[in-house]
Structures are given as C-alpha cells and as structure tokens.
Amino acid sequence: MYSLLLHGQRRFVDLQKWPSFIVSLNLSRNAASSSASGVSHGLKGKNFTVSYLVDSLSFTPKLAESISKKVTFDDKSHPDSVLNLFRTHGFTDSQISTIITAYPLLLTADAEKSIGPKLQLLLSRGASPSELTETISKVPRILSKDRSLTVYYDFVKEVIEADKKSTSTLCLPKRGKQENKIRNISALRELGMPQRMLFPLLISNRPHICGKERFQESLKKVVEMGFDPTTPRFLEALRIVMGMNNETVQEKVNVYKRLGFTADDILVMFKRFPIFLALSEKKITRSFETMKKCGVLEDEELRSVVKMFPQCLGFSEENILNSVETFLGLGFSRDEIAMMVKRLPASIGYAGETVKKKIEFVVKEMSWPLRAVALFPQVLGLSMEKRIVPRCNVIKALISKGLIKSELLPPLSSALVCTDQDFLKRYVRKHDEDEEFVAELMAIFTGETRTNK
Secondary structure, rough: OOOHHOOOOOOOOEEEEOOOHHHHHHHHHHHHHHHHHHHHHHHHHHHHHHHHHHHHHOOOOHHHHOOOOOOOOOOHHHHHHHHHHHOOOOOHHHHHHHHHHHOOHHOOOOOOHHHHHHHHHHHHHOOHHHHHHHHHHHHHHHHHHHHHHHHHHHHHHHHHHHOOOOOOOOOOOOOOHHHHHHHHHHHHHHHOOOOOHHHHHHHOHHHHHOOHHHHHHHHHHHHHOOOOOOOHHHHHHHHHHHHHOOOHHHHHHHHHHHHHOOOHHHHHHHOOHHHHHHOHHHHHHHHHHHHOOOOOOHHHHHHHHHHHOEEEHOHHHHHHHHHHHHHOOOOOHHHHHHHHHOOOOOHHHHHHHHHHHHHHHHHHOOOOHHHHHHHHHHHHOOOHHHHHHHHHHHHHHHHHHHOOOOOOOOOOHHHHHHHHHHHHHHHHHHOOOHHHHHHHHHHHHHOOOOOOO
C-alpha cells in the first residue's frame, strides 16, 4: 500500500504539494567448417561495419565499435543509399550522425522502398525540409513506424515548436491507438520532463506509458512521493508503481519491516532505487542475510548501508561473499572493510578480479599504502583506463623529474578522486613556466602520443 510509503513524508516532500562413423565424421567436419565460416563472416562484417562508420561518418573507432554490436553489414550498397537519401533531403552531416547513432538499423534498410516513401509522405503533408530534418533527427525511430508515422511525427513536431515558444498546451489526437500514449507523454511534458526522455517513450510499447486511468493514478502517486520528473528515476518509479498492486506493495513493505526498516526508511530507499521494491522476498532476505553473515557490519550499520545504497540488495550472494574474501585476501582488516563499505556501499559487490587489478596497481606499482585505499574506497569505482592509469602516469612523470618525492605521494583524494579540473590545476598547470613539459604532461594525461616536428 503506497500510503505506507507516503506515511511520514509530508514533512520533507512538497508536492509542489505530486546432429555409421564416416557419415557422422563428415557431418562434424562440415559443421565445424560452417561454424568457422560463420564466425569468420561475422568478424568480417563487424570489421567492415566499423571501418565504414569511421570513413563515411567520421565516427570515432570506439563509437563505431559500439554501433557494430547493434548492426553489421559487409557491403556498402545499402548504407550508401541511406546516407545519400538523407543528404538529398537536406539532412546535415551532424544530423545524419545523430540519426545513425540513435537508430543504426536504418543503415540496412531499403532506402528506395522503405525510408524514401516515408520522407516523401511527410513532405507531401506540408512538412518543410528544415522541419523534416529537425523532427526526424530528434526521433529517428519513428521511421520504423508505418500507420502511426504521421501521428507520431506531428506530435514530435508540435512538442518541438511548443518548447521553442515555451507553450505548455498541445493539440492531442482525439482517437486512435496512439491517443493514450500521446496523452500520457503530454502529461509528463507538463510536469517538466525534457525531450530527451519524452521522445524515446513515443516509440516504446511498454505498458506503463500506454495505460489510461491506471497511468493517471500512478503518476499522481509518483509525484506525491517527490520524484523529480526531469530524471530517469521518475520513469523507473512510474513503471514500478503501475506494475504493482497495493497488496503486492504491502507484502514488500512488510518484508523490509521484518528486516528492521521503518516506513520512512522504505520511502527513502524507494526514492533512491525504485526497482528495489520489485525484488522478490527471497532475493531481498538472501542478500541482506548474506551481507549480515559476512561479519563486517553490525545490524544497524548494515541497515544504514542498505538505506544509503539499496542497489546492493540486487547483488548475488556469490558476488557479495567473493568481494569480502577478496578484500581479506588483499590484506584489509574487517574493520577496514567495514569502513570501506560504509563509505562506498557499492564496493561490497565489486568483482574480485577488478578489485585485485586496481589494488595491485595503486598499492604495489604506485606504492600508496593499503590504508589509503580503505580511507578513500572511491578509487575502486574509478576506471583503470580512463582515470587511474593516466593520472598515475602523470604522477610518475613528476617523480622522474624530482617534482614529487616517491616516498611522499599525494593523498589518493588529491590525485585520483578529485575532478579532472582540480587534478590538472594541482599537477600540470602549476608548471606553466615550462610549456614543453606541460605539453608532455597533457599528452600523458589524455593518452595522446606526441610527435616531435
């Protein structure tokens, strides 16, 4: 019962007040050959796709690699025709890049029989070239629609125009399958939900956005619980509320109460991680009891950690136990593990190999004491490639120049946990008098290879 979640929250929520032997042997050989051929073909297609995206759209290798996981092709006829079609209709290179990034499957579509006719239909209805390119660039997935294409197009166009004029009122369709969805999305827009969150909902078939009375009731509850409609968490909460009846909610609330949580605690956790309420009773109790039997935290400390980071209830029992064993194996005391978990609850679910890799680098290679990591466990959540290694390489360069003493390393918070701006100010830009050295440090920091001219 959501009233239990709402109980006691009025004082801190202002609603704004809301397969014989030879045969089998040959079959096996053929199967193996076919499988190898398939893998080879797949790799070829993926490599071709990456190269194509980099060469034709100037995508970075990383972005192209990511897109190749969603769509692959080993011939450029279809993608070429799609790109040419967009260009002949006035789409800029920037808009085309945005469209392909958001909806890469368009590159395998039939430009002449599929995409072209849809663009022509929209133009025949009075859309100007500039309006067409702007609208499609905002929600390229509407090109996957047939009968509902014009309805969705008109809605997106109207939202774009209304936002430009800071107008809240929209003209909604009076009938049709899309009526509920568009009305609901309009309601979300009136609450201040931005386009980047609204438009993906338009091409979504998730039931929580297509209902009517149930949607309105759920929306009211989510608003009353103080969720911010400009954040993805608002939609997570809406989905959970719509998918659970009062009886189910009551059962989940009782599970948490038996573990010692109050109604206010449950509301706080729901606002931080709405999905926690959808976890099964078995999952909730098993995760909680597993963390408890680790012997790292007292009951009240454990509840405090779960309240701060309810996502930890989603960690597997194996993951939690392995994490604690990894910390012990690396030399941390139970008190230090407790301190780390209280400061960074997510650390109790970190993969053992990842933790070992980071600890070995920071402690063994860089010589920071283990205690330093215990004091600033946030280091364990940082990326080795993007944060830890580049910054440590800068520190190494400063040590080699005698500007930092190896036995007097700066605090982890000052070197790794701080923002890029603060790091550069403390360790790079303070040497501005030596422009060449600063350029060298920046090249190390960004991972670029400097070449002498």
